[in-house]
Amino acid sequence: MPTRNDAYILMTDHVKNESLQKHMLSVEAAMRAYARKYGEDEELWGIAGLLHDCDYEEYPDLQQHTRIAAEWLREAGYDERIIYAILAHNDLNLETNPRTNLLSKGLYACDEITGMVTATALVRPNKIAGLEASSVRKKMKAKGFAAGVNRDDLVEGAAELGVDLNEHITFVIQAMSEIADTLGLADNTEQKEEALS
Template structure:
């Protein structure tokens, strides 16, 4: 199977947008943390998170998104479990790729919440994820105009499908993202 370095090269060859790259790095961090927590294959879970939106910049139409990535990843020899989970995180594929396994459920749960956490951290005066409280994220979730691209229903549904409390899920993902804050542009600025 291709390595994490191979996956990173694939991702950056198709994604030029730094924010989207950072989103995928955020999901990778969360997925690695969940893999450790569940005693799963950290490399496999991390690569799944890293590549989950690798086709989105070039193919943002949800009917193509993940379908194109599945072809790329299949051709490059990626594990079928990675491809399945990536297909399953797009709700349009649920008929053929239902989220019936832990990897798929975790990817779906981590995807949107990383966006909400990032947006919440970036509006803090110091732009740091360190010290970000769950209550701050929950408050921003209620603000309709804030991070409008983040689907609030998916945030709730993701935690439910994974079988975790939403507040605990947010705290867990904040901690995972904090470990790589510099890579995510969330290490803060001098104020």
Template structure:
């Protein structure tokens, strides 16, 4: 089984867009946290998050997206559970890959919410995820023009499929992302950090 370093190298080989890389790192952090909560394999869950969109930059067509990634991951000897969950997070594959296992449900639930949390953080004056409130994220979810790329229905459906309260889910993912805020570029502006430190 490839290591996390192998997974990161594969991801960065195919994904050059920094925002997309950070999205995948966000999902990795959220998935790792949920694995810990559920007593599941942290590395397996984290790698699923890290790799879930590894083909998206080169193959954005939803009929190809995840199918190409599955081929790459199989060729490199990744666990079939990772491949299944990645295929299952694309709704076009649900006939063959329904989200019936916890790993698939976790990935689907973490995917869109990380995007909404990131977008909400970046419009804050200090650009820091530290202290971000669930209510702020919920408010932005209602704003139609805001973060238009984030599918609100998928976001709500993801929490439902995972059987978690949406507010609790948002709070949980904010906490997971806060732990790697520097890596995600969500630790705030230099000025804000200096102010907080003084």
């Protein structure tokens, strides 16, 4: 099977938008953390997260999204479990690819929540440092905030995975915090204070 580095190259070949790249890296981080929690294959889960939207920039139409990616990944020799989970995270594919396994439930649960966490962190002075689930929940209620994030998917994703929404948000914040620098969500206030002194 292709490696994580192969997956990263495939993703960046098809996705030039930096925000979308960071979103996919966020989902990868959350998926890896959940794989560790559940004793699952971290590489498999991580690659599913990293590649889940690899066709979205070129094929944003939801009728095509994930189906094009599935073709690319099959041609490149990716594990069918990854392809299945990627197809299953698009609700339009649920008839043929229902979310019946932990991997597909995990991917669906981690997708939208990472967007909400990112949007919430970006409006805070300390970014993701010290971010709590209650702040994310508060922003979820503001309809104009991060309007592209589907609130129903956030709630449904946690429910399908069988985790409490607050615990899920806290878990994803922790996972994303581990790569905060890469995501542009690191707290730089200390560096700014040092530079001023």
